[in-house]
Amino acid sequence: MGQRTYLSKITPKKAATLFEANNFLPFFWLTLIRAEHLAQVEPAMREMYEMAEDEEAFEKYQDENTLDAANINISKKDAIANMQGALPLISVGYPEWLPLYQDFIAYIDKFVEAEDRLALDIYALSAFTDIDDYITGLREDLQAIANHEPAKVTGYFADGQSIILTGYVTHEASQFSGQSPQYKKAIKQPVQRPASKPLPVPKAILMTVIAIALLYVPYRGYLKEGWSFTVVCMIAALLAFVYYSIKQLWRAIRK
Numbered sequence: 001m002g003q004r005t006y007l008s009k010i011t012p013k014k015a016a017t018l019f020e021a022n023n024f025l026p027f028f029w030l031t032l033i034r035a036e037h038l039a040q041v042e043p044a045m046r047e048m049y050e051m052a053e054d055e056e057a058f059e060k061y062q063d064e065n066t067l068d069a070a071n072i073n074i075s076k077k078d079a080i081a082n083m084q085g086a087l088p089l090i091s092v093g094y095p096e097w098l099p100l101y102q103d104f105i106a107y108i109d110k111f112v113e114a115e116d117r118l119a120l121d122i123y124a125l126s127a128f129t130d131i132d133d134y135i136t137g138l139r140e141d142l143q144a145i146a147n148h149e150p151a152k153v154t155g156y157f158a159d160g161q162s163i164i165l166t167g168y169v170t171h172e173a174s175q176f177s178g179q180s181p182q183y184k185k186a187i188k189q190p191v192q193r194p195a196s197k198p199l200p201v202p203k204a205i206l207m208t209v210i211a212i213a214l215l216y217v218p219y220r221g222y223l224k225e226g227w228s229f230t231v232v233c234m235i236a237a238l239l240a241f242v243y244y245s246i247k248q249l250w251r252a253i254r255k
Contacts, residue, residue, distance in 0.1 A: 003124040010117040019167035026167040031086035032079045035142045044069040049131040072120040076112045093150025100182035107176045204252035211245040
């Protein structure tokens with residue numbers, strides 16, 4: 001089941017998604033932030049992760065809180081400064097990516113206003129692993145970026161697949177695809193999610209059990225309203241999750 005991540009622009013009047021990705025975290029997004037930004041949202045991310053396994057508790061949490069609490073928010077000024085600070089890392093460690101990175105900085109600088117903020121909605125990727133492992137991995141990569149240690153940055157890209165650096169442009173950011181020849185070149189390349197390590201067997205078993213248990217939700221909906229469109233969609237999505245979980249369990253057993 002896909003897990004989407006988003007990079008959005010928050011203006012005084014509205015929010016607009018600029019870039020999005022499915023099942024991966026674009027590397028350039030990480031250069032927008034520092035470890036302290038992650039630390040600010042870590043409590044909310046952990047609370048949401050704990051609540052996600054209990055449908056009733058999670059619904060109550062949604063009623064009492066905003067899910068945006070787990071988004072990393074940063075001012076344009078700080079984002080530009082952080083990206084410029086990462087230029088040595090890119091130019092020395094990944095010189096072939098430098099033109100695309102410069103295009104990315106130029107786009108943010110031109111099309112994000114001084115009073116706007118940038119928001120990274122990356123919590124969903126914690127579904128692929130344990131929340132402790134996810135946050136630790138993010139923290140270590142942010143530290144490697146700050147220290148200009150490209151060899152220690154892992155898991156966000158694959159050779160020859162530059163699209164994984166920026167994510168996909170949305171309608172709101174169509175100017176970027178128009179002004180960046182490097183992006184046009186990147187989207188023509190095949191995209192694959194970087195290979196991940198198999199989950200530990202206990203975690204894979206737990207994921208499978210949770211996936212199967214969640215099928216009770218659409219079953220309860222069926223008892224109330226019959227074969228409605230919502231019930232059918234929920235069943236389809238959860239069956240996909242069950243299939244994914246079983247595949248992860250099989251990988252864990254075979255490793």
